[in-house]
Amino acid sequence: MSAFKAVAVLGLGAAMLGAHYRDRHASLTHVSIPQVFPAPILDGVGTASATARGWEAARSFRLVPFDQWGRFAALDSAERLTVLKINRVDLAHAKRRNIVVPDSILSELEYAPLPAQVRELAGVPKFIGVSRRVQAFGAYEYGRLVRWGPTSTGKASTPTDSGLFFTNWKSRTTISTDDPSWILDWYVNIIALKGVAFHQYELPGKPASHGCVRLLEEDARWIYSWSDQWVPGRGSKVKVYGTPVLVFGDYAYGQPAPWLGLTTGDSAATISSTELAEALGPNLALITERAGANDASEQWQAFLSMARP
Numbered sequence: 001m002s003a004f005k006a007v008a009v010l011g012l013g014a015a016m017l018g019a020h021y022r023d024r025h026a027s028l029t030h031v032s033i034p035q036v037f038p039a040p041i042l043d044g045v046g047t048a049s050a051t052a053r054g055w056e057a058a059r060s061f062r063l064v065p066f067d068q069w070g071r072f073a074a075l076d077s078a079e080r081l082t083v084l085k086i087n088r089v090d091l092a093h094a095k096r097r098n099i100v101v102p103d104s105i106l107s108e109l110e111y112a113p114l115p116a117q118v119r120e121l122a123g124v125p126k127f128i129g130v131s132r133r134v135q136a137f138g139a140y141e142y143g144r145l146v147r148w149g150p151t152s153t154g155k156a157s158t159p160t161d162s163g164l165f166f167t168n169w170k171s172r173t174t175i176s177t178d179d180p181s182w183i184l185d186w187y188v189n190i191i192a193l194k195g196v197a198f199h200q201y202e203l204p205g206k207p208a209s210h211g212c213v214r215l216l217e218e219d220a221r222w223i224y225s226w227s228d229q230w231v232p233g234r235g236s237k238v239k240v241y242g243t244p245v246l247v248f249g250d251y252a253y254g255q256p257a258p259w260l261g262l263t264t265g266d267s268a269a270t271i272s273s274t275e276l277a278e279a280l281g282p283n284l285a286l287i288t289e290r291a292g293a294n295d296a297s298e299q300w301q302a303f304l305s306m307a308r309p
Contacts, residue, residue: 057104088150114138133249149219167242186220248279
């Protein structure tokens with residue numbers, strides 16, 4: 001069959017099929033598909049209006065009672081974790097309150113309150129920033145945010161110290177020196193003399209610790225594996241420092257949690273690049289110096305191990 005005949009046959013078949021479709025469906029009423037989904041279930045809360053474009057829907061937030069938000073049960077484990085992180089709570093505490101939810105859910109890094117890139121840290125292999133103001137940490141590798149999570153730092157009477165620290169020693173499980181009944185999992189110490197550390201414990205959606213930085217179990221386990229331990233030297237000297245940790249900002253005790261402002265587009269729950277850069281400023285030289293010293297020490301140890309017979 002010539003190419004011309006083949007095209008003609010296909011064209012005739014398409015015309016017949018179209019006529020059959022029009023006859024079969026002529027009696028059906030055309031229904032247009034709306035471009036905007038229904039409004040939030042709580043009227044007057046926030047400015048959320050989920051659209052057909054996922055980017056906008058993922059950044060439209062509303063406040064709902066957890067026990068009335070049936071969608072949570074349909075989420076996968078990563079999506080559930082993202083919702084908990086946005087609200088700075090563990091699951092047990094989420095069940096007792098209203099929670100902030102996005103109309104659609106992207107990956108958790110999309111909701112990080114800390115900057116995705118920090119150029120001042122481009123030469124630093126690892127860094128952890130802890131914002132007391134927005135109750136969140138951000139872990140960076142050479143200035144790129146690789147993980148974030150909620151925290152519960154010290155309550156008003158026992159605030160977590162601010163300043164620059166370095167991860168010291170780790171323990172899969174340890175017992176609190178304040179109360180032997182407190183079992184602290186995935187423990188990473190940052191202030192040796194005070195026993196202040198990252199570890200897994202209850203997250204009630206507010207600062208509630210005795211000075212430590214509480215984390216969700218998933219984040220505590222990750223920091224435990226990712227962060228570096230120190231190498232003590234003689235006496236009080238440190239041969240190799242661990243991962244730098246900067247605790248900064250001040251929480252507004254007694255005021256509404258800043259992340260509740262997500263429902264109205266308030267930027268109070270966000271750490272700007274400028275805010276983080278200002279906190280880094282007085283500490284950047286020491287962070288860079290010790291990061292360089294650690295690299296040199298690791299390279300020297302590697303050389304020695306290769307030189308051994």
